Amino acid sequence: MAAETGTPTTLTLKSNDDELFSVAESAAILSVTIRNMVEDGCAGGVIPLDNVDGKTLASVITYMNGISAIPADEEKKKSYRDKFLSDKDFETLADMVLAANYLNMSCLMDAVSAKIAQVMEKKSVGWVRRKFGIENDYTPEEEAAVKEEHKWTFEGVETDDDN
Amino acid sequence: MVRKLAKTSPSNIPPEIIEIILSKLSSVKSLLRFKAVSKSWNTIISDPLFIQNHLQSSNNLFLRRNITDRGFPLVKLEGGKIHTEGISVENIPNGYNVILCDCNGVLLLTDRCRVNKYALWNPSTRWERHLKTRYKDYVVDHGICYDKITDDFKVIFIFATKYAIYSCNNDSWTRKKLRARYRNTGLTLCFDPKTDELKVLQKPEQLSDSEKYVLGYNMASLRGSLCLYGYNYLENSVHIWIKEKGIDVGNNSNTNWKEFLTVGNFRASSMWFTQLCFVENKVVFQEKSIRFVSSETTVEESLWIDAYGGRFIPYRNSLYFPTGVKTKTIKAQQSSLILTLD
Numbered sequence: 001m002a003a004e005t006g007t008p009t010t011l012t013l014k015s016n017d018d019e020l021f022s023v024a025e026s027a028a029i030l031s032v033t034i035r036n037m038v039e040d041g042c043a044g045g046v047i048p049l050d051n052v053d054g055k056t057l058a059s060v061i062t063y064m065n066g067i068s069a070i071p072a073d074e075e076k077k078k079s080y081r082d083k084f085l086s087d088k089d090f091e092t093l094a095d096m097v098l099a100a101n102y103l104n105m106s107c108l109m110d111a112v113s114a115k116i117a118q119v120m121e122k123k124s125v126g127w128v129r130r131k132f133g134i135e136n137d138y139t140p141e142e143e144a145a146v147k148e149e150h151k152w153t154f155e156g157v158e159t160d161d162d163n
Numbered sequence: 164m165v166r167k168l169a170k171t172s173p174s175n176i177p178p179e180i181i182e183i184i185l186s187k188l189s190s191v192k193s194l195l196r197f198k199a200v201s202k203s204w205n206t207i208i209s210d211p212l213f214i215q216n217h218l219q220s221s222n223n224l225f226l227r228r229n230i231t232d233r234g235f236p237l238v239k240l241e242g243g244k245i246h247t248e249g250i251s252v253e254n255i256p257n258g259y260n261v262i263l264c265d266c267n268g269v270l271l272l273t274d275r276c277r278v279n280k281y282a283l284w285n286p287s288t289r290w291e292r293h294l295k296t297r298y299k300d301y302v303v304d305h306g307i308c309y310d311k312i313t314d315d316f317k318v319i320f321i322f323a324t325k326y327a328i329y330s331c332n333n334d335s336w337t338r339k340k341l342r343a344r345y346r347n348t349g350l351t352l353c354f355d356p357k358t359d360e361l362k363v364l365q366k367p368e369q370l371s372d373s374e375k376y377v378l379g380y381n382m383a384s385l386r387g388s389l390c391l392y393g394y395n396y397l398e399n400s401v402h403i404w405i406k407e408k409g410i411d412v413g414n415n416s417n418t419n420w421k422e423f424l425t426v427g428n429f430r431a432s433s434m435w436f437t438q439l440c441f442v443e444n445k446v447v448f449q450e451k452s453i454r455f456v457s458s459e460t461t462v463e464e465s466l467w468i469d470a471y472g473g474r475f476i477p478y479r480n481s482l483y484f485p486t487g488v489k490t491k492t493i494k495a496q497q498s499s500l501i502l503t504l505d
Contacts, residue, residue, distance in 0.1 A: 094176060097176065097180055097184070098175070098176065098180070101180055109183070110187075113180070113183045113184045113186075113187050114187040116184045116187075117184050117185070117187035117188040118187075120184075120188060120193065120197075121188065121190055121193050122193070123193075125196060125197065125199045125200050128197060128200050129200055129201070132176060132181070132200075133175070133176075134200055134201050134204070135201065136200075136201060137201050137202050137203075138199070138201070138202065143199060146198055146199045146205065147199050150195040150196060150198065150199075150288075152192075152289055153192045153193070153195045153196035154196060157196070
Protein backbone atom coordinates (compact mmCIF):
# COMPACT_ATOMS: atom_id res chain seq x y z
CA MET A 1 0.00 0.00 0.00
CA ALA A 2 2.32 2.71 -1.18
CA ALA A 3 1.06 6.15 -0.40
CA GLU A 4 1.06 8.84 -3.03
CA THR A 5 0.93 11.67 -0.57
CA GLY A 6 3.17 12.46 2.36
CA THR A 7 1.07 11.08 5.17
CA PRO A 8 -0.89 7.97 4.35
CA THR A 9 -4.10 7.75 6.30
CA THR A 10 -5.39 4.35 7.26
CA LEU A 11 -9.01 3.63 8.05
CA THR A 12 -10.34 0.77 10.10
CA LEU A 13 -13.46 -0.93 8.79
CA LYS A 14 -15.58 -3.30 10.82
CA SER A 15 -17.76 -5.98 9.24
CA ASN A 16 -21.11 -7.04 10.66
CA ASP A 17 -19.46 -10.13 12.13
CA ASP A 18 -16.94 -7.95 14.00
CA GLU A 19 -13.89 -8.48 11.85
CA LEU A 20 -11.56 -5.47 11.63
CA PHE A 21 -9.77 -4.42 8.45
CA SER A 22 -7.17 -1.75 7.81
CA VAL A 23 -7.29 -0.02 4.47
CA ALA A 24 -5.65 3.05 3.02
CA GLU A 25 -8.07 5.96 2.94
CA SER A 26 -7.15 6.65 -0.69
CA ALA A 27 -8.43 3.18 -1.62
CA ALA A 28 -11.39 3.12 0.74
CA ILE A 29 -12.89 6.32 -0.62
CA LEU A 30 -13.78 4.48 -3.81
CA SER A 31 -16.83 3.82 -1.70
CA VAL A 32 -18.96 6.95 -1.71
CA THR A 33 -20.49 5.80 1.56
CA ILE A 34 -17.05 5.75 3.22
CA ARG A 35 -15.96 8.94 1.47
CA ASN A 36 -18.95 10.78 2.89
CA MET A 37 -18.07 9.55 6.37
CA VAL A 38 -14.47 10.73 5.92
CA GLU A 39 -15.61 14.11 4.65
CA ASP A 40 -18.03 14.46 7.54
CA GLY A 41 -15.18 13.74 9.92
CA CYS A 42 -16.72 10.63 11.40
CA ALA A 43 -14.10 8.19 10.18
CA GLY A 44 -11.69 8.74 13.03
CA GLY A 45 -12.30 5.53 14.94
CA VAL A 46 -13.67 2.27 13.63
CA ILE A 47 -16.12 2.49 10.74
CA PRO A 48 -18.89 -0.06 11.23
CA LEU A 49 -20.32 -1.53 8.01
CA ASP A 50 -23.44 -3.22 9.26
CA ASN A 51 -24.51 -4.73 5.95
CA VAL A 52 -21.28 -6.45 4.93
CA ASP A 53 -19.84 -9.65 6.38
CA GLY A 54 -16.12 -10.21 6.89
CA LYS A 55 -15.62 -12.55 3.95
CA THR A 56 -17.22 -10.13 1.53
CA LEU A 57 -15.51 -7.10 3.02
CA ALA A 58 -12.11 -8.79 2.67
CA SER A 59 -12.88 -9.33 -0.99
CA VAL A 60 -14.06 -5.76 -1.50
CA ILE A 61 -10.89 -4.42 0.16
CA THR A 62 -8.76 -6.59 -2.13
CA TYR A 63 -10.59 -4.95 -5.01
CA MET A 64 -10.20 -1.44 -3.56
CA ASN A 65 -6.45 -1.90 -3.18
CA GLY A 66 -6.05 -3.55 -6.57
CA ILE A 67 -8.01 -1.04 -8.59
CA SER A 68 -6.62 2.05 -6.87
CA ALA A 69 -3.06 0.86 -7.58
CA ILE A 70 -3.80 1.09 -11.30
CA PRO A 71 -3.23 4.50 -12.84
CA ALA A 72 -5.98 6.13 -14.86
CA ASP A 73 -6.13 3.56 -17.63
CA GLU A 74 -9.64 2.29 -18.24
CA GLU A 75 -8.45 -0.71 -20.27
CA LYS A 76 -6.19 -1.92 -17.47
CA LYS A 77 -8.85 -1.30 -14.86
CA LYS A 78 -11.32 -3.30 -16.88
CA SER A 79 -9.00 -6.24 -17.27
CA TYR A 80 -8.25 -6.12 -13.53
CA ARG A 81 -11.98 -6.23 -12.79
CA ASP A 82 -12.50 -9.13 -15.21
CA LYS A 83 -9.70 -11.08 -13.60
CA PHE A 84 -10.84 -10.23 -10.09
CA LEU A 85 -14.34 -11.55 -10.76
CA SER A 86 -13.42 -14.49 -12.97
CA ASP A 87 -13.19 -17.13 -10.21
CA LYS A 88 -16.09 -15.95 -8.04
CA ASP A 89 -19.12 -18.18 -7.64
CA PHE A 90 -22.70 -16.94 -7.73
CA GLU A 91 -23.12 -16.67 -3.96
CA THR A 92 -19.97 -14.56 -3.65
CA LEU A 93 -21.07 -12.36 -6.55
CA ALA A 94 -24.49 -11.91 -4.95
CA ASP A 95 -22.88 -10.84 -1.66
CA MET A 96 -20.60 -8.48 -3.54
CA VAL A 97 -23.39 -6.82 -5.48
CA LEU A 98 -25.19 -6.10 -2.21
CA ALA A 99 -21.96 -4.80 -0.66
CA ALA A 100 -21.16 -2.64 -3.70
CA ASN A 101 -24.67 -1.22 -3.54
CA TYR A 102 -24.43 -0.51 0.19
CA LEU A 103 -20.94 0.98 -0.11
CA ASN A 104 -22.02 2.94 -3.19
CA MET A 105 -19.17 1.82 -5.44
CA SER A 106 -20.47 2.27 -8.94
CA CYS A 107 -17.52 0.70 -10.77
CA LEU A 108 -17.75 -2.50 -8.72
CA MET A 109 -21.53 -2.48 -8.92
CA ASP A 110 -21.43 -2.29 -12.73
CA ALA A 111 -18.79 -4.99 -13.03
CA VAL A 112 -20.43 -7.41 -10.60
CA SER A 113 -23.93 -7.03 -12.01
CA ALA A 114 -22.56 -7.54 -15.53
CA LYS A 115 -20.74 -10.63 -14.31
CA ILE A 116 -23.91 -12.02 -12.71
CA ALA A 117 -25.79 -11.36 -15.96
CA GLN A 118 -23.07 -13.23 -17.83
CA VAL A 119 -23.33 -16.19 -15.44
CA MET A 120 -27.12 -16.26 -15.88
CA GLU A 121 -27.01 -16.24 -19.66
CA LYS A 122 -27.58 -19.94 -20.36
CA LYS A 123 -29.18 -20.85 -17.06
CA SER A 124 -32.62 -22.33 -16.56
CA VAL A 125 -35.58 -20.65 -14.92
CA GLY A 126 -35.28 -23.11 -12.01
CA TRP A 127 -31.63 -22.21 -11.45
CA VAL A 128 -32.45 -18.52 -11.35
CA ARG A 129 -35.32 -19.03 -8.90
CA ARG A 130 -33.14 -21.11 -6.60
CA LYS A 131 -30.10 -18.84 -6.71
CA PHE A 132 -32.03 -15.62 -6.31
CA GLY A 133 -34.44 -17.17 -3.82
CA ILE A 134 -37.40 -16.19 -5.97
CA GLU A 135 -40.75 -17.67 -5.22
CA ASN A 136 -42.68 -18.82 -8.26
CA ASP A 137 -45.94 -16.89 -7.99
CA TYR A 138 -47.42 -18.14 -11.25
CA THR A 139 -50.19 -20.68 -11.29
CA PRO A 140 -49.16 -23.77 -13.29
CA GLU A 141 -51.42 -22.59 -16.13
CA GLU A 142 -49.93 -19.10 -16.18
CA GLU A 143 -46.40 -20.45 -16.12
CA ALA A 144 -47.15 -22.84 -18.98
CA ALA A 145 -48.62 -19.97 -20.99
CA VAL A 146 -45.59 -17.71 -20.45
CA LYS A 147 -43.24 -20.54 -21.40
CA GLU A 148 -45.29 -21.44 -24.43
CA GLU A 149 -45.15 -17.88 -25.70
CA HIS A 150 -41.36 -17.97 -25.94
CA LYS A 151 -40.85 -21.69 -26.38
CA TRP A 152 -37.65 -21.40 -28.42
CA THR A 153 -35.85 -19.57 -25.61
CA PHE A 154 -35.84 -22.81 -23.58
CA GLU A 155 -33.76 -24.61 -26.20
CA GLY A 156 -30.07 -25.07 -25.48
CA VAL A 157 -30.38 -24.13 -21.82
CA GLU A 158 -27.97 -25.74 -19.35
CA THR A 159 -29.58 -28.78 -17.76
CA ASP A 160 -30.70 -28.25 -14.24
CA ASP A 161 -32.30 -30.82 -12.01
CA ASP A 162 -34.66 -28.24 -10.62
CA ASN A 163 -36.26 -27.52 -13.97
CA MET B 164 -36.26 -27.05 0.14
CA VAL B 165 -33.99 -24.09 -0.26
CA ARG B 166 -31.85 -23.22 2.75
CA LYS B 167 -33.54 -19.93 3.37
CA LEU B 168 -31.74 -19.26 6.60
CA ALA B 169 -28.25 -19.64 5.19
CA LYS B 170 -26.28 -16.46 5.74
CA THR B 171 -25.19 -16.28 2.13
CA SER B 172 -28.66 -16.89 0.74
CA PRO B 173 -29.01 -14.30 -2.01
CA SER B 174 -32.76 -14.20 -1.65
CA ASN B 175 -32.44 -10.70 -0.23
CA ILE B 176 -31.31 -9.14 -3.50
CA PRO B 177 -33.85 -6.32 -3.75
CA PRO B 178 -35.86 -5.77 -6.94
CA GLU B 179 -33.97 -2.62 -7.89
CA ILE B 180 -30.70 -4.56 -7.97
CA ILE B 181 -32.32 -7.40 -9.89
CA GLU B 182 -33.37 -4.81 -12.43
CA ILE B 183 -29.78 -3.53 -12.71
CA ILE B 184 -28.52 -7.09 -13.22
CA LEU B 185 -31.16 -7.80 -15.88
CA SER B 186 -30.29 -4.57 -17.64
CA LYS B 187 -26.76 -5.95 -18.17
CA LEU B 188 -28.13 -9.03 -19.87
CA SER B 189 -28.08 -8.35 -23.59
CA SER B 190 -29.31 -11.76 -24.73
CA VAL B 191 -32.94 -11.41 -25.81
CA LYS B 192 -33.30 -15.17 -25.62
CA SER B 193 -32.33 -15.24 -21.92
CA LEU B 194 -34.50 -12.25 -21.05
CA LEU B 195 -37.57 -13.75 -22.71
CA ARG B 196 -36.94 -17.03 -20.91
CA PHE B 197 -36.63 -15.29 -17.55
CA LYS B 198 -40.10 -13.83 -17.92
CA ALA B 199 -41.12 -17.26 -16.59
CA VAL B 200 -39.18 -16.80 -13.32
CA SER B 201 -41.94 -14.86 -11.58
CA LYS B 202 -44.57 -12.21 -12.20
CA SER B 203 -42.28 -9.45 -10.97
CA TRP B 204 -39.47 -10.53 -13.30
CA ASN B 205 -41.96 -10.61 -16.16
CA THR B 206 -43.06 -7.08 -15.23
CA ILE B 207 -39.44 -5.79 -15.21
CA ILE B 208 -38.59 -7.38 -18.57
CA SER B 209 -41.84 -6.27 -20.22
CA ASP B 210 -41.55 -2.66 -19.06
CA PRO B 211 -41.35 -0.28 -22.06
CA LEU B 212 -38.56 1.74 -20.43
CA PHE B 213 -36.54 -1.41 -19.77
CA ILE B 214 -37.04 -2.45 -23.40
CA GLN B 215 -35.99 0.98 -24.60
CA ASN B 216 -32.82 1.01 -22.48
CA HIS B 217 -31.98 -2.52 -23.54
CA LEU B 218 -31.94 -1.44 -27.17
CA GLN B 219 -29.18 1.10 -26.56
CA SER B 220 -26.48 -1.50 -26.57
CA SER B 221 -25.03 -1.51 -30.04
CA ASN B 222 -23.58 -4.76 -31.30
CA ASN B 223 -21.96 -3.71 -34.58
CA LEU B 224 -24.07 -6.14 -36.53
CA PHE B 225 -25.54 -5.47 -39.96
CA LEU B 226 -28.00 -7.43 -42.02
CA ARG B 227 -27.94 -7.48 -45.76
CA ARG B 228 -31.25 -6.43 -47.22
CA ASN B 229 -31.50 -9.18 -49.78
CA ILE B 230 -31.80 -12.81 -48.93
CA THR B 231 -29.32 -15.43 -50.13
CA ASP B 232 -29.64 -19.19 -49.99
CA ARG B 233 -28.22 -18.95 -46.47
CA GLY B 234 -30.72 -16.41 -45.26
CA PHE B 235 -30.04 -12.76 -44.64
CA PRO B 236 -26.27 -12.49 -44.27
CA LEU B 237 -25.26 -10.97 -40.97
CA VAL B 238 -21.96 -9.16 -40.74
CA LYS B 239 -20.14 -7.87 -37.72
CA LEU B 240 -17.82 -4.92 -37.97
CA GLU B 241 -15.08 -5.03 -35.44
CA GLY B 242 -11.52 -3.86 -35.28
CA GLY B 243 -11.50 -2.86 -38.93
CA LYS B 244 -12.60 -6.30 -40.05
CA ILE B 245 -15.82 -7.85 -41.21
CA HIS B 246 -16.90 -11.09 -39.65
CA THR B 247 -19.66 -12.96 -41.38
CA GLU B 248 -22.23 -14.94 -39.54
CA GLY B 249 -25.45 -16.37 -40.86
CA ILE B 250 -28.92 -16.01 -39.51
CA SER B 251 -30.36 -19.40 -40.09
CA VAL B 252 -33.04 -19.58 -42.69
CA GLU B 253 -35.67 -21.33 -40.62
CA ASN B 254 -36.19 -18.27 -38.47
CA ILE B 255 -37.06 -16.05 -41.39
CA PRO B 256 -40.77 -15.70 -42.05
CA ASN B 257 -41.58 -18.02 -44.88
CA GLY B 258 -41.62 -16.50 -48.34
CA TYR B 259 -40.01 -13.15 -47.59
CA ASN B 260 -36.73 -12.15 -49.17
CA VAL B 261 -36.17 -8.40 -48.86
CA ILE B 262 -35.82 -6.15 -45.83
CA LEU B 263 -37.34 -2.77 -46.63
CA CYS B 264 -36.62 -0.80 -43.47
CA ASP B 265 -36.21 -1.12 -39.75
CA CYS B 266 -37.22 0.54 -36.52
CA ASN B 267 -35.98 -0.47 -33.05
CA GLY B 268 -34.88 -3.85 -34.34
CA VAL B 269 -38.23 -4.56 -36.00
CA LEU B 270 -37.94 -5.14 -39.75
CA LEU B 271 -40.44 -4.65 -42.54
CA LEU B 272 -40.14 -7.51 -45.00
CA THR B 273 -41.54 -8.07 -48.42
CA ASP B 274 -41.43 -10.63 -51.20
CA ARG B 275 -39.78 -9.12 -54.25
CA CYS B 276 -41.70 -11.47 -56.50
CA ARG B 277 -45.15 -10.54 -55.30
CA VAL B 278 -46.94 -7.30 -54.79
CA ASN B 279 -48.51 -6.32 -51.50
CA LYS B 280 -47.01 -9.06 -49.39
CA TYR B 281 -45.53 -7.61 -46.23
CA ALA B 282 -44.55 -8.79 -42.77
CA LEU B 283 -43.09 -7.34 -39.61
CA TRP B 284 -40.36 -9.41 -38.07
CA ASN B 285 -38.09 -9.09 -35.08
CA PRO B 286 -35.24 -11.57 -35.57
CA SER B 287 -34.25 -11.29 -31.88
CA THR B 288 -37.63 -12.27 -30.46
CA ARG B 289 -38.47 -14.35 -33.55
CA TRP B 290 -41.85 -12.69 -33.61
CA GLU B 291 -43.51 -12.10 -36.95
CA ARG B 292 -46.75 -10.71 -38.20
CA HIS B 293 -48.02 -10.81 -41.73
CA LEU B 294 -49.75 -7.72 -43.08
CA LYS B 295 -51.95 -8.73 -45.92
CA THR B 296 -53.12 -6.03 -48.22
CA ARG B 297 -55.29 -6.28 -51.28
CA TYR B 298 -53.97 -3.02 -52.58
CA LYS B 299 -52.31 -3.17 -55.97
CA ASP B 300 -51.17 0.42 -56.49
CA TYR B 301 -47.54 1.30 -56.72
CA VAL B 302 -46.08 1.99 -53.32
CA VAL B 303 -44.23 5.29 -53.50
CA ASP B 304 -42.65 4.90 -50.10
CA HIS B 305 -43.00 3.05 -46.86
CA GLY B 306 -41.80 3.23 -43.31
CA ILE B 307 -42.11 1.90 -39.77
CA CYS B 308 -42.31 4.00 -36.69
CA TYR B 309 -42.65 3.36 -33.01
CA ASP B 310 -44.94 5.50 -30.90
CA LYS B 311 -43.56 5.54 -27.36
CA ILE B 312 -46.70 6.97 -25.87
CA THR B 313 -48.99 4.20 -27.02
CA ASP B 314 -46.25 1.55 -27.27
CA ASP B 315 -47.37 0.86 -30.82
CA PHE B 316 -45.55 0.09 -34.06
CA LYS B 317 -47.08 1.64 -37.14
CA VAL B 318 -46.34 0.84 -40.76
CA ILE B 319 -47.03 3.49 -43.39
CA PHE B 320 -47.46 2.96 -47.09
CA ILE B 321 -47.65 5.99 -49.34
CA PHE B 322 -49.37 5.64 -52.69
CA ALA B 323 -49.87 8.16 -55.45
CA THR B 324 -52.99 9.76 -54.03
CA LYS B 325 -53.44 8.23 -50.59
CA TYR B 326 -51.62 6.61 -47.75
CA ALA B 327 -52.37 3.77 -45.40
CA ILE B 328 -51.32 3.16 -41.81
CA TYR B 329 -51.21 -0.17 -40.09
CA SER B 330 -51.32 -0.12 -36.29
CA CYS B 331 -49.99 -3.20 -34.48
CA ASN B 332 -51.90 -2.50 -31.29
CA ASN B 333 -55.23 -2.19 -33.04
CA ASP B 334 -54.33 -4.72 -35.70
CA SER B 335 -56.06 -2.52 -38.20
CA TRP B 336 -55.50 -0.34 -41.24
CA THR B 337 -56.42 3.31 -41.58
CA ARG B 338 -56.42 4.99 -44.95
CA LYS B 339 -56.13 8.67 -45.63
CA LYS B 340 -56.15 10.88 -48.66
CA LEU B 341 -52.83 12.39 -49.63
CA ARG B 342 -53.28 16.14 -49.89
CA ALA B 343 -53.06 17.30 -53.49
CA ARG B 344 -50.31 19.76 -52.65
CA TYR B 345 -48.08 16.92 -51.45
CA ARG B 346 -48.26 14.96 -54.66
CA ASN B 347 -45.37 14.88 -57.12
CA THR B 348 -43.69 17.83 -55.49
CA GLY B 349 -40.44 16.36 -54.26
CA LEU B 350 -41.34 17.51 -50.78
CA THR B 351 -40.14 15.50 -47.83
CA LEU B 352 -42.99 14.44 -45.63
CA CYS B 353 -42.91 13.14 -42.15
CA PHE B 354 -45.49 11.06 -40.40
CA ASP B 355 -46.85 11.90 -37.00
CA PRO B 356 -47.96 8.70 -35.23
CA LYS B 357 -50.07 10.64 -32.75
CA THR B 358 -52.40 12.06 -35.37
CA ASP B 359 -51.63 9.77 -38.32
CA GLU B 360 -51.11 12.95 -40.35
CA LEU B 361 -48.32 13.81 -42.76
CA LYS B 362 -46.45 17.07 -42.45
CA VAL B 363 -43.95 18.81 -44.66
CA LEU B 364 -40.43 18.59 -43.37
CA GLN B 365 -38.44 21.76 -43.89
CA LYS B 366 -34.84 21.03 -44.65
CA PRO B 367 -31.78 23.04 -43.65
CA GLU B 368 -31.45 26.01 -46.00
CA GLN B 369 -27.90 25.08 -47.01
CA LEU B 370 -29.31 22.00 -48.74
CA SER B 371 -31.32 24.10 -51.17
CA ASP B 372 -28.08 24.98 -52.97
CA SER B 373 -28.61 22.50 -55.78
CA GLU B 374 -25.22 23.17 -57.33
CA LYS B 375 -23.50 21.71 -54.36
CA TYR B 376 -25.98 19.04 -53.45
CA VAL B 377 -26.69 17.64 -56.88
CA LEU B 378 -28.38 14.47 -55.78
CA GLY B 379 -30.22 16.03 -52.93
CA TYR B 380 -30.09 14.44 -49.54
CA ASN B 381 -31.03 11.42 -47.49
CA MET B 382 -32.50 10.80 -44.10
CA ALA B 383 -31.57 8.56 -41.24
CA SER B 384 -32.19 8.05 -37.58
CA LEU B 385 -29.13 8.66 -35.47
CA ARG B 386 -29.40 7.77 -31.79
CA GLY B 387 -33.13 8.26 -31.96
CA SER B 388 -32.94 11.67 -33.59
CA LEU B 389 -33.87 12.48 -37.15
CA CYS B 390 -30.97 13.54 -39.31
CA LEU B 391 -30.52 14.72 -42.88
CA TYR B 392 -27.33 14.33 -44.80
CA GLY B 393 -26.12 15.43 -48.17
CA TYR B 394 -23.02 15.08 -50.27
CA ASN B 395 -21.40 18.31 -51.29
CA TYR B 396 -19.97 17.74 -54.77
CA LEU B 397 -17.93 20.92 -54.86
CA GLU B 398 -16.15 20.25 -51.60
CA ASN B 399 -16.19 16.45 -51.51
CA SER B 400 -17.70 16.48 -48.11
CA VAL B 401 -20.67 15.02 -46.32
CA HIS B 402 -22.78 17.27 -44.16
CA ILE B 403 -25.06 15.92 -41.49
CA TRP B 404 -27.78 17.92 -39.78
CA ILE B 405 -29.73 16.67 -36.84
CA LYS B 406 -33.01 17.51 -35.13
CA GLU B 407 -32.48 17.42 -31.45
CA LYS B 408 -34.94 15.43 -29.43
CA GLY B 409 -38.18 17.10 -28.58
CA ILE B 410 -38.10 19.42 -31.57
CA ASP B 411 -41.21 19.28 -33.69
CA VAL B 412 -40.23 17.96 -37.09
CA GLY B 413 -43.27 19.48 -38.74
CA ASN B 414 -42.42 22.99 -37.69
CA ASN B 415 -42.31 25.57 -40.45
CA SER B 416 -39.00 26.90 -39.35
CA ASN B 417 -35.88 25.44 -40.89
CA THR B 418 -33.60 26.92 -38.31
CA ASN B 419 -34.04 24.14 -35.80
CA TRP B 420 -31.64 21.91 -37.64
CA LYS B 421 -28.33 21.62 -35.90
CA GLU B 422 -25.13 21.07 -37.84
CA PHE B 423 -23.98 17.77 -36.46
CA LEU B 424 -20.98 16.69 -38.44
CA THR B 425 -19.04 17.61 -41.56
CA VAL B 426 -16.81 14.98 -43.05
CA GLY B 427 -14.25 16.43 -45.41
CA ASN B 428 -12.16 14.70 -48.03
CA PHE B 429 -14.81 12.08 -48.60
CA ARG B 430 -14.94 10.97 -52.20
CA ALA B 431 -18.28 9.43 -52.85
CA SER B 432 -18.95 7.38 -55.92
CA SER B 433 -21.66 8.54 -58.28
CA MET B 434 -24.13 6.33 -56.47
CA TRP B 435 -24.62 8.53 -53.47
CA PHE B 436 -27.49 6.59 -52.07
CA THR B 437 -26.53 5.19 -48.79
CA GLN B 438 -27.66 4.36 -45.34
CA LEU B 439 -26.24 6.16 -42.41
CA CYS B 440 -26.16 4.83 -38.90
CA PHE B 441 -24.25 4.84 -35.67
CA VAL B 442 -21.95 2.17 -34.39
CA GLU B 443 -20.88 3.08 -30.90
CA ASN B 444 -19.51 6.58 -31.23
CA LYS B 445 -18.90 6.39 -34.95
CA VAL B 446 -21.02 7.28 -37.91
CA VAL B 447 -21.14 4.53 -40.51
CA PHE B 448 -21.53 5.35 -44.20
CA GLN B 449 -22.26 2.72 -46.73
CA GLU B 450 -21.67 2.87 -50.40
CA LYS B 451 -19.40 0.36 -52.04
CA SER B 452 -17.51 0.23 -48.82
CA ILE B 453 -18.61 0.73 -45.28
CA ARG B 454 -16.81 3.64 -43.78
CA PHE B 455 -16.40 4.51 -40.18
CA VAL B 456 -16.09 8.12 -39.26
CA SER B 457 -15.44 9.24 -35.76
CA SER B 458 -16.90 12.43 -34.44
CA GLU B 459 -13.80 14.11 -35.85
CA THR B 460 -13.77 14.89 -39.51
CA THR B 461 -11.68 12.13 -40.97
CA VAL B 462 -12.54 8.73 -42.31
CA GLU B 463 -11.02 6.27 -39.88
CA GLU B 464 -11.55 2.96 -41.50
CA SER B 465 -12.75 1.84 -44.85
CA LEU B 466 -14.15 -1.61 -45.25
CA TRP B 467 -14.85 -2.99 -48.67
CA ILE B 468 -17.84 -5.22 -48.86
CA ASP B 469 -17.93 -5.95 -52.54
CA ALA B 470 -18.31 -9.61 -51.77
CA TYR B 471 -21.84 -8.92 -50.71
CA GLY B 472 -22.79 -5.84 -52.58
CA GLY B 473 -26.21 -4.66 -51.67
CA ARG B 474 -27.08 -2.55 -48.75
CA PHE B 475 -26.98 -3.29 -45.07
CA ILE B 476 -29.13 -2.20 -42.22
CA PRO B 477 -28.15 -2.28 -38.58
CA TYR B 478 -29.17 -5.38 -36.71
CA ARG B 479 -29.99 -4.79 -33.09
CA ASN B 480 -30.79 -7.08 -30.21
CA SER B 481 -34.27 -5.90 -29.47
CA LEU B 482 -37.03 -6.86 -27.07
CA TYR B 483 -39.50 -4.73 -29.01
CA PHE B 484 -42.33 -6.47 -30.73
CA PRO B 485 -44.63 -7.98 -29.95
CA THR B 486 -45.97 -4.97 -28.12
CA GLY B 487 -48.52 -5.25 -25.37
CA VAL B 488 -50.23 -8.51 -24.57
CA LYS B 489 -53.00 -8.67 -27.08
CA THR B 490 -50.80 -9.81 -29.92
CA LYS B 491 -51.09 -13.44 -28.92
CA THR B 492 -54.10 -14.22 -31.02
CA ILE B 493 -52.96 -12.37 -34.10
CA LYS B 494 -51.52 -15.31 -35.95
CA ALA B 495 -54.90 -16.93 -36.22
CA GLN B 496 -56.42 -13.73 -37.54
CA GLN B 497 -53.87 -12.75 -40.09
CA SER B 498 -56.03 -13.63 -43.05
CA SER B 499 -58.50 -10.98 -42.01
CA LEU B 500 -56.02 -8.10 -42.30
CA ILE B 501 -57.06 -6.51 -45.53
CA LEU B 502 -56.22 -3.11 -46.82
CA THR B 503 -59.08 -1.62 -48.76
CA LEU B 504 -58.23 1.74 -50.08
CA ASP B 505 -60.40 1.93 -53.16
